[in-house]
Amino acid sequence: MPDTTATHEKIGFIGIGFMGHGMAKNIVHKGYSLTFLGRKNRAPAEDLTSRGGVEVATPLEVAKASTIVFICVTGSAQVEEIVRGPNGLIEGLAAGAIVVDCSTADPNSTIALARLLAEKGVAYADAPLGRTPKEAWEGTLDTMVGADDAVFARLKPVIDTWAGKVVHIGAVGDGHRMKLLNNFLSLGYGALYAEALTLAQKVGISPQRFDSVIRGGRMDCGFYQTFMKWTLEHDRNAHKFSIANALKDLRYLEAMADAAGMVNPLGNAAKNAYAVAVAGGGADHFVPQPTSHIAALNGVDLGTPKPGAE
Secondary structure: OOOOOOOOOEEEEEOOOOOHHHHHHHHHHOOOEEEEEOOOOHHHHHHHHHOOOEEEOOHHHHHHOOOEEEEOOOOHHHHHHHHHOOOOHHHOOOOOOEEEEOOOOOHHHHHHHHHHHHOOOOEEEEOOEEOOHHHHHHOOEEEEEEOOHHHHHHHHHHHOOOEEEEEEEEOOOHHHHHHHHHHHHHHHHHHHHHHHHHHHHHOOOOHHHHHHHHOOOOOOOHHHHHHHHHHHHOOOOOOOOEHHHHHHHHHHHHHHHHHHOOOOHHHHHHHHHHHHHHHOOOOOOEOOOHHHHHHHHOOOOOOOOOOOOO
16 A cells, blocks of 8 residues: 655656656655656556556646656756756746756766756756666665755655665765766676676687686676676566667766766776677667677677577
8 A cells, every 4th residue: 555654745757667667656655646757658657547646748747746856767868858848847847846867867967957947946966776677666776866965855755765775975966977987887897797708608618607607706796697697598688778878878977087087998998898789789688788799799609699689
């Protein structure tokens, strides 16, 4: 049964995809009113409506019905359109409202949007996500929040409906900066795994033998285990995060490094590993699957479906 202890806050949600559907479900389950933007994929919208959520057709309508609006979309281009575009949030938000961007976004865009909304008396926060759609559904995501102290205090009870680990990392923009660093680590691991598995097979060590050494050792981790579900079990859905989004995030990392005046050769190398997979037709594939693309480039058979065949 839904929790009835929720505050007077009226919650809006835009982006009910892999992550957002579970997040929105937990918000309404905990007793908050929920107004959400519908989408072509009707299953999430129908599920949320059945739980008491109200579907509307534009960000403007979400804004008018909400005191706090969460956005969970692909990246900054989409967030900018939702906020600034025709029938956008900025047209309907009242002074005192908060917009929370849970996407993985360009911090430069985040700061610009925060300044724009501040002119209307609207606060902005960034709360990008860690973990997978499974944890989104269970309400145990990780999030790193960039916001001033008063805004964070107001958001925390709502975020607690869908997150198990909430870190107030700093001011607006710091959440997205930290998320890019987090994704650099995880996606960098993915690029290393793909190349290491291919080289291992090239010299006669199968993925199964490779795994027998890594699993349970110091180099094992949760990301390694979900990543290997593709190579060992052909589980396409073990980590439902697209290669196109991975490449987008590493491009944002590159831009952040450029703005900071830093040379980042490893970040660029990781970016190129995912660019290779996108160029090979794998944009819609998920993050563990560059292994198959790197293997195919090197004439190696890892026992996984060939790129485009899965």
